[in-house]
Amino acid sequence: MWPDHRIQDLFEIELPIIQAPMAGSVGAEMVIAVSEAGGLGSLPCAMLNPEQMKAEIGIVRQRTSRPINLNFFCHRPPQADAAREGAWKKRLEGYYRELGLDPRAPVPAAARAPFDNAMCDLVQEFTPKVVSFHFGLPERALLDRVRATGAKIISSATTADEARWLEDQGCDAIIAQGYEAGGHRGVFLNGDISTQAGTMALVPQVVDAVKVPVIAAGGIADARGIVAAFALGASAVQIGTAYLFCPEAKISPLHRDALKRAKDNDTVLTNVFTGRPARGLVNRIVREVGPMSDLAPEFPLGAGALAPLRATAEAAGSGDFSPLWSGQAAVFGREMPAGDLTRQLGTEALAYLSGLAPAHSPRPA
Numbered sequence: 436m437w438p439d440h441r442i443q444d445l446f447e448i449e450l451p452i453i454q455a456p457m458a459g460s461v462g463a464e465m466v467i468a469v470s471e472a473g474g475l476g477s478l479p480c481a482m483l484n485p486e487q488m489k490a491e492i493g494i495v496r497q498r499t500s501r502p503i504n505l506n507f508f509c510h511r512p513p514q515a516d517a518a519r520e521g522a523w524k525k526r527l528e529g530y531y532r533e534l535g536l537d538p539r540a541p542v543p544a545a546a547r548a549p550f551d552n553a554m555c556d557l558v559q560e561f562t563p564k565v566v567s568f569h570f571g572l573p574e575r576a577l578l579d580r581v582r583a584t585g586a587k588i589i590s591s592a593t594t595a596d597e598a599r600w601l602e603d604q605g606c607d608a609i610i611a612q613g614y615e616a617g618g619h620r621g622v623f624l625n626g627d628i629s630t631q632a633g634t635m636a637l638v639p640q641v642v643d644a645v646k647v648p649v650i651a652a653g654g655i656a657d658a659r660g661i662v663a664a665f666a667l668g669a670s671a672v673q674i675g676t677a678y679l680f681c682p683e684a685k686i687s688p689l690h691r692d693a694l695k696r697a698k699d700n701d702t703v704l705t706n707v708f709t710g711r712p713a714r715g716l717v718n719r720i721v722r723e724v725g726p727m728s729d730l731a732p733e734f735p736l737g738a739g740a741l742a743p744l745r746a747t748a749e750a751a752g753s754g755d756f757s758p759l760w761s762g763q764a765a766v767f768g769r770e771m772p773a774g775d776l777t778r779q780l781g782t783e784a785l786a787y788l789s790g791l792a793p794a795h796s797p798r799p800a
Contacts (some may be wrong), residue, residue: 437790442647442671445587445607446565447502449473452661452783453650454773455675456506456567457618457760458482458547461495465683465773470501472777475565482546485553492561502564504589507550509574511571513710513733520674523730530720532776534747543742547709547735549573555580560675560691571597571623572604588663591621591652593631593642600624610673611641612654617676619713619760620704628704628712635667642668656767657781665788674780676761680768681776681784689754695764708758710737719755 437443438468442451454461454469456477466476478495480488526540531538548554549574558566560579566581568590575580581588587607592598598609598677612621613634620628632640635654651664652673664672679686679694686694693716704712705726711734712727720741731737744756769776 436788439648439670442608442650445648446475446504448475450777451671452777452780453504453671453673454678454777455618455652455673456504457675457679458508458733459764460672460684460686460760461577462683462685463491464500465499465678465681466495466503467498467743468683468773469502469678470495470499471778472774473781474777475502475504477506477565477567477668479506480554480734481506481508481548481569482784484548485557487676488554488557489560492557492563500535504565505561505563505796506567506575507554509550509568510547510711510734512549516732519630520732520736520740523737525727526730527744528675528725530744532783536743536745540697540743542739543730544710545735550690550722551679552558552576552577562586567591569612569619569621572601572606574700574732578604582799589650590678592641593622593637594624595637595640597622597624598641598649602647606647608650608670609641609645611638611669613651614636614684615714615763616652616781617702617714617761619709619711622712626712635663635670638664638667638669646760654762655763656762656764656782658787660764660767661780662787664718676765676771677768677776677780679761679765680770681773682770683773686704687754687757689749689757690759693754693759694761694765694768697761699763699766702763702765705708706731706737706773708738710740711714711762712735713758714762716759716761718757718759748797 450473452474456479458479458481469476528538555703562584566586589608591610591612614631638651648670650671652671656677703726748756
C-alpha cells in the first residue's frame, strides 16, 4: 500500500507516477499509454501552436477518459537584442561554414511560446484534470481562468523559496525538481544554477516548507528512486528520462542511441541550445561552446541559430548540434511500452514498500 495517497486522490489516478511533460519528445501516444496504465500522462504544449495542440488533445480524448495533464511554459517573451544575437551567430559561424551553410541566412524562429489567451481557451474547452507550468506561473487573470475550469494547478520549484511562492499563489501540489533532472531547470526566482540542490536534499526541505503535496523529480528512474522519494516525504514522483526509452517517445534515433550509452557523468547543465539552463548529454557543441555561454541569446532565442546546424548534422547521422536531453539516471532506462513501464514501476515500488524486494536489484535487462 502506498504510504501517501494524496496525489492519487487529488488527480484521481491509481499510481503516484507522473510522466514528465518533455516538450518535443512526448505526444498523444505516450500520454494515452501512461494514463491508461493508471499514472498521469502529461502533454507538453509549449512547442505546439493552437491547432497542433487541439489535434493532440483530440487524439487523447478519443482514446482515453482517464485524467491527463496539460503542461505549459510561462516565461516572459524575450526582448530583441540584435547585438547579442549577432554575437551568437558569429560564434557559430565556423560551424555553418564547416557544414556548407550560409551564416548570413535568416535565423529560424524558436518554437517555444509562453502560456497565453489562445492556450487558455483550449484549457477551458477540454478541461483537463491537471494543468502544470514550468518557469513559475502565468499572470493572475490567466491563472484564475484555469482554476475556474476545475483543473488542479501544479508547477515546478527548484528551491524551497520557489515552493513557498507557488503555494502562496494557490498551487494544489508542487513538483520539487532536483538538480539531477533532465531538460530545462524550472528556475524562476533566482537564476543562479550553481546553488541548486539535488533531489535528496531538496525534496524534504520543500515538504517541510509547504502544506500541499509534493511531487519529487530528478534522477528517479526505477522503483528504488520512487521508494526513496516517499521516504523523503513526497506524495508522488515525476519521471522523465526513463520514458524516453519507450517506443512512444518522439526522439531521434541519434538521441535514443546516445541515451543507451549514457553513464552517470555524461550529462551537464547547458544553455547553448535555448538560452536557459537544461540538462542534457554532452556533445560537440556543448563541449566547444558551453556548457554555459554568455553569448547565448535569451530563452528561447538561442535555439534559432542552432536549428540549421542541427538539421544538417542529423541528416548526416551526427548529433553534434542536437539537444540530447537526459537526467543523471538514464542508465536505468528500459526499452518497453510506456504503459508497461508505468505498471511495472508501480508494481516494483509497492514490492519494495512491502518488504518483498531486495534492498538492491540488478539493472533490468
